[in-house]
Amino acid sequence: MDLIANILYDTIYHSTPVILLVIGGVYAYKANVLNIAMEGMLLFGAFSSALMILSTGSLFYGLLFALIVNIFIGLIFSYFGITRKGNVIIVGIAINLLTSALAAFILKVKGMAIINLSEQVDIASLKVNIPLIKDIPFFGDVLSGHPITTYLTFVLIFVLSVVMFRTKFGTYVRVVGENEEAAKSIGIKVNLIKYSAVIVGSLTAALAGYNLAIERLALYTNTMSAGRGFIAIAAIYCGRGKPKLSSIYAIIFGLAKALAINFKLFAGPISGLFEAIPYLVMVIVLLMASYLDNKNSWKRGYPNE
């Protein structure tokens, strides 16, 4: 029972940053902008919040700084990819490479290998226990005791879903993605909508970075994003840009990660291999999703041939 509760708790724990990336990233996807810079945006969020907290000691300033930095990154991506019509893949890769290079440079100047915030941040105190729920056996162990951003994340899934399908902004994002000419002919400012869609993603990426570096570990290292940005892209594609469905794919990743970590303890010498499991699971999920998508295609070169 304890093991299952642990696994479920860890699932929520590990899903959170990926869900955040997904529910913001779907906006760029729906606006037909391929944002592969999410990995870099996640790392920028983590780094800038860690750096700010290191110098000010304030969590709030850390988060605020991360949000501001990521708006800036979103603007850079949009300027080159949308206004200047550059290849968004190249722009995205540039931002991804820039992140770790810039972070490494600043760390080098400061004479540090990583940013350790154990003095500024007390992780245990950041965990919020929900009254009433925390006393329910089993469920209390799973649902309670997460940092505040985690709760916010699960609320945001629904909020951003409603924004996507019930509001003017969400409608415009979908229209721009589906038929840009239609949007233009009616006077919708297509580029403005695309910029906004990218920036929604960069803002949730800032939150994800804050969650990853500050609330969970009180630590920044240059490799800590560990491909989550790309996992999020995979989840968005599998979920076809629907916020709730895409989040489910993010949770599958979280579950795989939680399983790997909990069973690693019993694996002895091969425990290192378990690190690969969540990524393998995502490859298999992607394969299955792609097979199901094309199951009915009778085009040359597809399964039915």
Added chain:
Amino acid sequence: MNIIETKNITKKFGIFTANDSITLNVKQGDILAIAGENGAGKTTLMNMLYGLSKPTSGTLHVKGQEVSFNSPLDAINLGLGMVHQHFKLVPSLSIYENVLLGIEIKKEFKIKNKSFSLPFIDKKKEIKKVQEVADKYKLELDVTDLIKDISVGSQQRVEILKMLYRNVDVLILDEPTAVLTPQEVDDFILNLKELKAQGKTIIMITHKLREVMELSDCVAVLKRGALVATLKTKETSEKELSRLMVGRDVLLTVSKNHKKVDTEVVYKVTNLETKNELGKKVLSDISFEIKKGEILGVAGVEGNGQSELAKVLCGLMTTSNGNVIYKGENITNMWPINLRKKGISFVPEDRYVDGLCLDMTIADNIIAGNHWNETYFKHKLYQKKIINKERDNLKEKYDIRISDIDGNVSSLSGGNAQKIIIAREFSRNPDALIISQPTRGVDVGSIEFIHSEILKMQEENKAILLISSELSEVMTLSDRIIVMYKGAIIGEVDAANSTKEELGLLMAGIKEEA
């Protein structure tokens, strides 16, 4: 009163002059037709009226005021609305959502006398308001239907509704009838007359002279970017207009002698079926045969399975059921290269996607699909001299006009690009030809040439399948015509003894029980 005046409007793209000093007046309440060949600058001119592009020089006056549009929104606010040739609708949204794009009605709540708007969209109110406008102009639409579920004719009415809802006084229509069945065209003409009766001014771009004659009060003819004439419709004729458009007398229809065809069946299709990505049948139970020296026409409103049929027959899609028999041999689901080797040629529907490689030279495109041929690739090496000679021969024979002989295909006009495909496919001496939309977006002069080439192939006893959404094309060229509706063959008629109305009914899915 002139509602729109353009004064010496010129538009240049680099060194190319798309519109050359055009001065045009549009009277309020008139229907003005703008006629001209493809590339004559009709759409460029309209885009400037609608704020999609800005003139290089010259001025535009609306209701007596000089104006300068930065975006379509400025034009709409001044009462100008445009319906584009390619509809600008979002398929996954409903009619009312498309109509209200950009001017959504938000939910409100009232406290005492003040009303506050919420960020959410008020769907009920939207539906009611849009339906009212649709009914006022007798457009016969249920505004809650999704765009992807309604016919092309209805989609066009949605485009018009979109503009009417915004209270425009002037409607600009770009090639409005290109995608409609003959009956839909008749309804459409009635719709426009109703709009005129309600005081709207209409500018219609078209190259179909019948509609110009039937509908318009005045007609302006453009040729190579210049306005060559403005005429009262009553005082002109189709013949005069076509001469003004092309600059010479044009055979509007090629003449065909309906000779008796052979009895030998060359190409036979039985019970063909295939599905789309969603698992929905897009071809069901298609069977036909083509005899030696026969042209079988396939008519139908676009999107009723013709594209899929062409793709299956060209080997770009596979079948879930059914057979294709060629000269007694089963060739179902063979790869295109094998089909070509057996002597079948293809003219694909979209020449820039499936027919040509835009970034390669004309010579490379001339031999495309023929790379297995030892003549061009001796010991697998590219025989430049031989290939270039072949290109020069075909260029001469098929009257392809090229400014840079070693340039890429992307530098050619639509008509000449299509002629490259025609030259490549027809010169291989095939026994069967699958031809899709051979004259789409091609100028009048080239249409005449391509039609006569197709008839020449028939003279040489080829079996030809001609798929076209241009009804007059199918009717003049074919011997027999099958009509496709919702992926199936709904009827077959003899081309010599059929009427446009008869085919139009079949295209709309109405089958008279004999």
